[in-house]
Amino acid sequence: MSRFFLNIKKYHKYAIRSAKAELKSEVADSYLNWLWWIIEPVCFMLIYTFIFGYVFHNKTPYFASFVFVGLTAWDFFNRMVKGSVRLIVSNRDLVKKVYIPKYILLLAKSYTYLFKMGISMVITFCLMAAQSVHLSWHVLFFIPITIILYILTFGIGMILMNYGVTINDLNNLINVFLRMVFYLSGIFYNINERLAGTLCFILLRVNPIAMLMNEYRNTMLYNQLPSFTWLGIWLVIALILNAIGIHLIHKNENSYAKVI
């Protein structure tokens, strides 16, 4: 474990630089440049709000903000999971030519996604102001919730990254899985209103993304305290996943170059 932290310390600057480079190159060719980072989430929010707010008559208060908070959390999770599966293969040139602890690649990727999530968060707050959501100090809970979301997705990412090297069609499986989680997480509907009983419990607590999304909304939009028990449980699970991921990568990373 200490090797992990030493490596993070050593390569941290590289990860930041590489993340910046990636963001820069992402917008280098497009006409509207970085504006896309704002336009894209706003457009998706408008689409979901229109379909599920107007077409399906959703009565959830502050519905646009509700959707946007969900999308912000979902996008981060979705990008991390999708990105990690093919991460080693897409960095083939690098992996074959130089030694770098492989989770640094994930770290660099995660910084780009965190940056996008940050933009999305700022838009969320603008939207909340526009909808005159009543703000209280509870809103600050978005920081610890984000930290738990980050640790959890990083752990999942490391494990997927390891198996993504040897299992070719993990990518397809993950895509199906992500689509399922997307609809089950209540991004554009309120699980609490639509479902009850065990199913509601399972969807809201056993599915970490729905759980975190729900906590984001409770604290940011509805001035409630989060469920500390469940946040704690998922933090522990997240740390265990990280330990497993680090172990897998330390064990296998030197063989990646032989396979790809």
Added chain:
Amino acid sequence: MNDNDKKIALSVRDLHIFYRGLKKTSIRSSWMHLKDKVEIFEALKGVSFDLEEGKILGIIGKNGSGKSTMLRAIAGIFSPDQGSIDLHGRRVSLLSIGVGFNKKLTGRENVYLSGMLLGFTEEQIAEKEKEIIDFADIGKFIDRPVKTYSSGMYSKLAFAITAILETDIMLIDEVLSVGDQRFKQKSYNKMKELISDDTRTVVIVSHSLATIEELCDEVLWLNDGEVIEQGNPVDVLPRYTEFMSSKKKK
């Protein structure tokens, strides 16, 4: 330097590298072939050698004899499956073309990315930045995206980065011939200058015996993952040439 303060810069002991186990698979085939035996290919079968500080070692051998595998193992890209590699605390870099280049970014930004991947800090690279850019000699293109480069310019920049950012042990895998005639000469000279440094230890893999003969102090001859001979180029090279030509006749 007299014989008493010979320092060993690199020791390889009984090095084995296997290619096996982590075979590419799909979920379907891993279900169907759970019990299948994995095929093991042994690329290096117990290689041992020592290299003194400041020496230049050439590795020769036919294709597939494990030369590149060994360089990568020394560079730390593979870990030994058996045996050990001891660098005695020295920094090592594999001189290879275009590590970590992001083609949408400018050459200058890629200099930093590449350099940091090789383990240098931002400050160290900033210090050498001008020297690298001068050496690469690609003019205004340094501030244009790498994807606009010709393949020659690309390799020139890549070579300049690894050649100017020096490490204690340099591993060179057939990169002495990049760019046009002028750059080739320049890089060859730079190479000679770099490796003639008394404290720098170099390992070269090349098929060009002329290069090996001119640059190297020692030669290691690998065949099918085993050491055939290690010694002075003058002794080893003729036997190697004979071996290769006798094989051709068969």
